[in-house]
Amino acid sequence: MSDTAKFKRITLKLSGEALQGKQGFGIDPEVLGTIAQQLAEVVYLGVEVALVIGGGNIFRGLKASAKGMDRTSADYMGMLATVMNAVAMQDALERLGVVTRVLSAIEMKEIAEPYIRRRASRHLEKGRVVIFAAGTGNPYFTTDTAAALRAMEVNSEVLLKATKVDGVYDKDPMKFDDAVRFERLSYLEVLSRSLHVMDATAISLCRENDLPIVVFDMLSPGNICRVVCGDPLGTLVAPDGYERPAR
Template structure:
């Protein structure tokens, strides 16, 4: 059997990816299917860390948050990511995966505090580590948290799971002739304003020479193909 191209990965999941066809919240069938994709690569011996967003939870309270102080809204969003992390951990438990949730905010009754050394040890033991609460600071997105945790965990690649199977020259939903980039440089992505990640996350990955792959988590087997080094998604590198 061919060995995986990457031994340790960080998977960035958006909260919206957990909604499935629902308008907000967590769709049970969707989260179970995503976890089965993660389980498949874990069985290959790949060490997996996850950073998860909270947009699906926060969307339900967004009207009430209109006009709210930005820092307060961001802290609410961080709490939403912790809720998603716990739901993801429970889905992993149902499928026989051992995982640990670490939070950048201290909520010790429900999640461990983020400790880099402990997270590294969990990965080496074959456990999935789920990072909640972003960076723990307002004004920073979970994209930036994914780039930061990827550096700290010494992963081989950051994988951004989206609804689209890569980065395109144009919106493939409105332009059927839009072409998928197989490879990009970080500078190209920044200059062309391609919606890969936010600028802070892209710059951090570029400066630390951390490869980034954008792929569709809704495409069956896509995560495994990325991990095996096949032509799946868009690889962004220096």
């Protein structure tokens, strides 16, 4: 490809719901394949890719907890759902010739490697896509927080948050025609305005470590590659003075 990547190492946070497509539950093989193809294009640019996938297409711990299930049990079930998504994504990527490793925060050696930070970094250095599964391995923490934590542990240059809309808005653009999209926000603006970018713990972690976040629409084919190559897509959440790498 003629495009040039502007980042050497990225962490991509992908919601579990993104994998279900229009079927409303589970994993849509066509959607899975499309996302895998986009990731493969990024890998072919020489970018080191870490991936965190949620589990909401299979099980949502918070929703189950709200209906009376013990929160800890519900969260552990949600972590297991992320492992299922990680294994599915691994299969889709390897069918495209992309070498991957699934690293799980909950040990299940027959399915995935245990999460060890140095091992994850080594896999990335060798050009393997690393898929982090089972969140942080602890209840009460979301996969958003896991993505922020893992991104900093492996020294990613940016955290990409793939969503169904083209950035962060002042209100739900699906419900309000007059919703305004932000091109840039500070971490404090996200927290003070309760904007639904990522949960507050994840935003605070990124703020404390100056890790920029790009929130963008992943439904348009090629958008992951475009963001990596410097196109000003979506909304940037970053410290003062940080500028996106330009194309």
